[in-house]
Amino acid sequence: MIRTIRRSRLRAAVAGGVVLLVAAVGAVAAIGFGGGSAGDAAEASAPAATATITRQTLADTQTADGELGYGTTRTATTRLSGTITGLPATGSTVRRGKALYLVDNEKVVLLYGGLPAYRTLRPGVEGPDVTQFERNLKALGYTGFTVDDEYTGDTADAVRDWQEDLGLPETGRVEPGRVVYADGEVRVESHQADVGAVAQPGQAVLTYTGTSRVVTVDLDVDDQRLAKPKAKVTVKLPDGRSVGGTISTVETVIQAGATGANGQSGEAETKIEVTVAVTDPKALAGFDQASADVTFTASERRDVLTVPVAALLALAEGGYGVEVVDGDASRIIAVTTGLFADGRVEISGSQITEGMTVVMPK
Known part of the structure; x- marks a missing residue:
């Protein structure tokens, strides 16, 4: 639908962000009735503000x-009973295979992975926690087993070698309180317990973060x-x-x-x-x-036509339009709206092109 409007006609805009309602009223009615002043008439006949349809990238930021x-601070809690006998310095970095802390002078070791240790690993146990542990064992240089989801006798033999190197009892089993899993190397942020403190299962020992800023x-x-x-x-x-x-x-x-x-x-x-x-x-x-x-x-919308949001008109038949200047007159063209951002709105329609001048309703 196309309507032609003389630019001297009044336009009244109801502000509300996106929706603007335009009413055209005769100047005679405004001045001749209701006590309107000559100043009001002058303002009504003043040239309307305009804007240009531009092509740009529009981003909702x-x-x-x-x-x-x-990053996120996490807490290491012990699952062992005993005495805390060693803690890394705050600000220090702990890597895979190294002690995160000591209980009764035995190491609780940091390994990499997203699944917390929740059960004792021993021959016959199967599952993703086995795979995660075996990957760490291989990364630490231990061999003689297959990295899969089965904890076999070969895995137990490699674990005994690992335990010997750590100075731990060579049981071939891995208790859940003996390892702590993190996504990668960690930075010790703070101590939650002192060296010499009595440790109980569930007690916070220290907090840690990642090492990247x-x-x-x-x-x-x-x-x-x-x-x-x-x-x-x-x-x-x-x-x-x-x-x-x-x-x-x-x-x-x-x-x-x-x-x-x-x-x-x-x-x-x-x-x-x-x-x-x-x-x-x-x-x-x-x-x-x-x-x-x-x-x-x-x-984000790239290379789209945009106008100021205030240029939109709510059409009586529904949807939106813009009033395009056409010589000494103007016409309303229906448009489809897209992204709203930074006070502008994406518009599209077969009758609009880049560079057109649109009226900004008063």
Whole structure:
């Protein structure tokens, strides 16, 4: 549908973000009735503001507060009873096969993997936890067994060699309290117990993080659309520099509520924890615990026609249109809307082209 409108006619816009309602009213009615002034008439006949249909990349972005650090902090809890006799220094790095801490002067060893140790591994046991352990055993240089999901006598023989090297009893079995699994090497963040303390199963011994500098952002659940693994982001550092980054992990976490004056905890809150790895890790050198702004791109439309959102008109028959200037007159053209971002909106339609001038309703 095409309608031609003289540019001297009044236009009244009802502000509301995306939807604008345009009403054309005769100037005589405005001045001749209801006590309108000559100034009102002059304003009504003033030239309307215009904008140009442009072709560009439109991106829906959002910036959130992030924290520079080493990522999620995790807690190592012992499953053994005894006395804590050794702890690594805070800030130190522990790698695969090394002791994360000692109980009764026997090592509790760090291995790599995502499945926690939950049962004793012995001949006859099968499952993914066996595969995970055997991969670690092979990576540490032990041989004579096949890496699969079966814990065999050959596996037990290799375990005895491993236990001998660690100074542990050579049982051929692996108790769940003897190993701790992490995604990779870890950085010891803090001690939760002192050397000489009596250890009981379930007691926190220390906290640890990864060893790579990352940026962590806690998003509201409503903003989960921003948290897309492997998506690109931009990180603005405290010194004003900007570096690129990639979302490496996304986790749903429950944050405990703040403790009030009465000693009771407030309501827990669900958050989306996003970890961002920067493209140039050296750019984070010199920053310890500091804040950074992280800009996410939820969606992007490349090479599309756009107009200011305020140029949209709500059509009586439904949908939206824009008023295109055509010489001394103008005409309304129906359009299809797409992405809204940064005060502009993507539009498409067979009758619109780049460079057209559209009226901005008053």
